Structures are given as structure tokens and as C-alpha cells.
Amino acid sequence: xxxxxxxxxxxxxxxxxxxxxxxxxxxxxxxxxxxxxxxxxxxxxxxxxxxxxxxxxxxxxxxxxxxxxxxxxxxxxxxxxxxxxxxxxxxxxxxxxxxxxxxxxxxxxxxxxxxxxxxxxxxxxxxxxxxxxxxxxxxxxxxxxxxxxxxxxxxxxxxxxxxxxxxxxxxxxxxxxxxxxxxxxxxxxxxxxxxxxxxxxxxxxxxxxx
Numbered sequence: 001x002x003x004x005x006x007x008x009x010x011x012x013x014x015x016x017x018x019x020x021x022x023x024x025x026x027x028x029x030x031x032x033x034x035x036x037x038x039x040x041x042x043x044x045x046x047x048x049x050x051x052x053x054x055x056x057x058x059x060x061x062x063x064x065x066x067x068x069x070x071x072x073x074x075x076x077x078x079x080x081x082x083x084x085x086x087x088x089x090x091x092x093x094x095x096x097x098x099x100x101x102x103x104x105x106x107x108x109x110x111x112x113x114x115x116x117x118x119x120x121x122x123x124x125x126x127x128x129x130x131x132x133x134x135x136x137x138x139x140x141x142x143x144x145x146x147x148x149x150x151x152x153x154x155x156x157x158x159x160x161x162x163x164x165x166x167x168x169x170x171x172x173x174x175x176x177x178x179x180x181x182x183x184x185x186x187x188x189x190x191x192x193x194x195x196x197x198x199x200x201x202x203x204x205x206x207x208x209x210x
Contacts, residue, residue, distance in 0.1 A: 013043060015053040019063040026064065026102045036060075065112035068103050069120060071096040077123045082131035083201050086141075089124070090149050090197050097153035104153050132208055141204050148200060152193055 021042050026034050036057060040047035054060045072093035077085050097104055106112070121142065128138040166181030 013045065013049070013053060015063070018043070018050055018053045018060070019067050022060055023064050023067050023100065023103070027100055030102050031105065034060075061106055061110065062112045062114050064103060065106050065110070066114045066116050068096050068100050068107075069093070069112075069117055071099070073120050077127035078130060082128055082133075083205060085127055086124075086145060086201060086204075087197060090145055093146070093149045094153060094193060097150070098156065101153070101157040104150065104157050107150050108154060133204075137207065144200065144204075148196065152196075156189060 018039070022034060022039055025039060025042055036047040036050050039060075040050055043050075050060075054063060072089060072095070074085065074088055074092065077089075079085070080088070097107070124142055125135070125138045128141055129135055133141060166177060169178050169181075171178045
């Protein structure tokens with residue numbers, strides 16, 4: 001135990017080190033594998049050492065979401081048009097969630113209001129407000145966008161072979177559905193995401209115009 005603690009001290013663990021190790025563990029083995037004891041073993045320290053960096057497991061989970069969201073944050077909101085900024089953010093967040101699918105349930109179940117995440121949200125609100133959206137509407141835009149992206153990620157994480165199911169249906173009973181599925185092809189998830197995102201952004205644009 002003392003040797004583990006000494007190794008941890010020499011390594012100079014930081015909160016960032018702990019969060020990155022937790023995310024790697026969950027990516028590899030899933031959320032059920034995550035415990036303070038197991039994470040401490042991964043880092044070569046006692047579990048109690050981790051509490052110097054994260055006060056409890058709730059803070060650890062929030063920090064993991066923070067890590068995922070950070071991967072999706074562009075260098076500066078407002079550098080392009082609001083629509084391009086939101087589109088880039090949505091695509092980046094979808095990519096980050098696809099890279100860390102085991103964290104999707106966390107985003108569905110907790111707000112993760114860490115200071116870093118709140119600064120990101122504040123930046124998005126500021127960018128939208130400068131573009132002309134009233135302050136209350138900025139939150140509607142933000143929550144609609146993130147809800148869409150997280151919902152898409154959740155659907156992808158538990159995805160079945162939709163195309164295979166549709167094309168295997170009774171063509172006489174469901175002729176249009178089968179024809180549409182065959183015309184769409186085997187994997188249209190990315191194009192459907194882009195289509196739905198553009199429709200959402202166009203709705204925001206129409207709202208701004210009024």
C-alpha cells in the first residue's frame with residue numbers, strides 16, 4: 001500500500017490524470033467496471049488517493065462527461081457564423097460520443113454542471129445571443145441541439161440492423177416501406193444525422209428571422 005501511495009505521489013497525479021484514466025477504463029470495459037478501487041489500481045495508487053482530486057464518484061462521473069464534451073468544443077464560438085458553429089459543435093459532439101459510447105447513459109442521466117462545462121455552455125449562449133437570439137431562446141436552441149445529438153448517439157449505441165429488418169419485411173404487405181429501405185441502402189446513419197441537423201438548424205434560422 002505504501003509503495004502504491006509513493007508511486008502515486010512521484011507520478012504527480014492531477015485531476016486531469018484521474019479523469020483521463022477513468023474514461024479509458026470505461027471505454028475499455030464499460031461503466032460497470034468503474035470503481036474508485038479499480039481506478040486506483042489502474043493509476044498505481046490507493047483508492048483514497050483519488051479523493052484528493054475528485055471528492056466522490058459523482059464528481060468523477062461528471063468529470064468524465066466534461067472530458068467527452070471538451071473533445072467537441074471548437075477553439076472559439078463566434079469565429080464563423082452561428083449556424084456553422086452549431087453545426088461543427090453538433091458533429092464534433094456526435095463524434096466524441098461515438099468514440100466513447102459507454103458514456104452516453106451518463107449524458108442522458110445527469111447534467112454534469114462542472115465549471116468547465118458551464119463555461120462551454122455560457123460561450124454557446126453568448127454566441128447565439130450576439131447572433132440575435134433572445135437570451136431565453138438561446139437555451140431552447142442549445143437544449144434542442146444537444147438533446148438531438150445525444151439521442152442520436154444513444155440510438156447508435158444500441159443500434160440493430162434497421163436496414164436489414166426493413167428490407168426483409170413482406171414486400172406485399174409493406175411495399176413502400178421495403179422500397180424506401182432498399183433505396184436508402186445499408187447504412188444511412190451519417191446522412192440521416194446531417195439531414196436532421198440541417199433541418200433543425202433551418203428551423204432555428206427561421207425563428208431568428210421572425
